[in-house]
Amino acid sequence: MFSSRNRAIGKAHSKLILIGEHAVVYGHPAIALPFPTLTVTCAIEEADSGIHLDSKLYSGPIDQIPKRLKGLAICIHKTIQEIGKHHNGLLLKIESMIPIGRGLGSSAAIAVAIVRSLFQYFNCELSDEKLRELVNIAEIYAHGNPSGIDMESVCCDEPIWFERGKGIASVAIRSSFYLVVADTGRAGDTRSAVGSIKHKLDKSPIQTKQSIDRIGQYTLDARNALIQGNLVQLGLLLNLAQTELEKLGVSDHGINHLVNIARNAGALGAKLTGGGRGGCIIALAENCVQAREISEQLNQNGAKRTWSFKVEETQQFQSITS
Numbered sequence: 001m002f003s004s005r006n007r008a009i010g011k012a013h014s015k016l017i018l019i020g021e022h023a024v025v026y027g028h029p030a031i032a033l034p035f036p037t038l039t040v041t042c043a044i045e046e047a048d049s050g051i052h053l054d055s056k057l058y059s060g061p062i063d064q065i066p067k068r069l070k071g072l073a074i075c076i077h078k079t080i081q082e083i084g085k086h087h088n089g090l091l092l093k094i095e096s097m098i099p100i101g102r103g104l105g106s107s108a109a110i111a112v113a114i115v116r117s118l119f120q121y122f123n124c125e126l127s128d129e130k131l132r133e134l135v136n137i138a139e140i141y142a143h144g145n146p147s148g149i150d151m152e153s154v155c156c157d158e159p160i161w162f163e164r165g166k167g168i169a170s171v172a173i174r175s176s177f178y179l180v181v182a183d184t185g186r187a188g189d190t191r192s193a194v195g196s197i198k199h200k201l202d203k204s205p206i207q208t209k210q211s212i213d214r215i216g217q218y219t220l221d222a223r224n225a226l227i228q229g230n231l232v233q234l235g236l237l238l239n240l241a242q243t244e245l246e247k248l249g250v251s252d253h254g255i256n257h258l259v260n261i262a263r264n265a266g267a268l269g270a271k272l273t274g275g276g277r278g279g280c281i282i283a284l285a286e287n288c289v290q291a292r293e294i295s296e297q298l299n300q301n302g303a304k305r306t307w308s309f310k311v312e313e314t315q316q317f318q319s320i321t322s
Helices: 067-083 106-121 128-143 149-155 190-203 205-228 231-247 253-264 288-300 315-321
Strands: 007-019 030-046 050-054 059-061 089-096 160-163 167-170 177-183 269-273 280-285 305-311
Touching: 007 106, 007 149, 007 205, 007 231, 007 269, 030 106, 030 149, 030 177, 030 205, 030 305, 050 067, 067 106, 067 128, 089 106, 106 128, 106 149, 128 149, 149 160, 177 253, 177 288, 190 205, 205 231, 231 253, 231 269, 231 280, 253 269, 253 280, 253 288, 280 288, 288 305
Parallel strands: 050 089
Antiparallel strands: 007 030, 030 089, 030 160, 050 059, 160 167, 177 280, 177 305, 269 280
């Protein structure tokens, strides 16, 4: 981040849930990864008066911001109130590479970039605790009762183990691997997906709880597979989690189609990531050549766009192998 007297820049990256989505709402763990390929930047400049936003989603004074973005306006006001310094006016320019509604943490990343840029602009120190407190204001407005995994994963530069109400822990990765991310081209609907699972719990509690508990167990097993560097086992667990997500009704035909394309192209495993009912899928590849082949097949068979990136082995294993 860069700051000067009249200008400051705050940045944040996207995120992916490797495994554990939806089960995390019911007390099970989830594994999330930073997705550094997609970033958001908030640049602040001095303005004559008022607070103005300039973005693809909305441009104008934040007091007239559309209802769907009201959480960002509240976050900005609360952050400035927390900083407690006078200003004549501010212009916040937001540039985001993260597609909206794809389960990639767009709203959380934008809020993180905004809070970081405001603290830089006023030359104030920002603690991790205060960052999360302020970003959570926007997340509550956007998602109602968020688990907190989006906020935590866009704030962290390493893979995290997340349990609601218990904070986060680092995830050890013995062997590096590649992930291919494919966009269905349709915005997901996390709220309706979460609501539908709650309805299923009321209607068919035994079967629904079994699916949720299985995802929780697969997440525990996935952590062990990452520690052991067993990518074949990790891929199998991703596939098993996808099966349960299909049973829970949060996958759909478009997601299932891309999952099958990825698997047929050689992916070790593939599943939806995030809320489902649209959004993105992820596919596990052993190397960059395989990732490229999977991406090509997905692009040729319905994906709106794809990205691939390497998930590096973590420090403790790097020091052993170096």
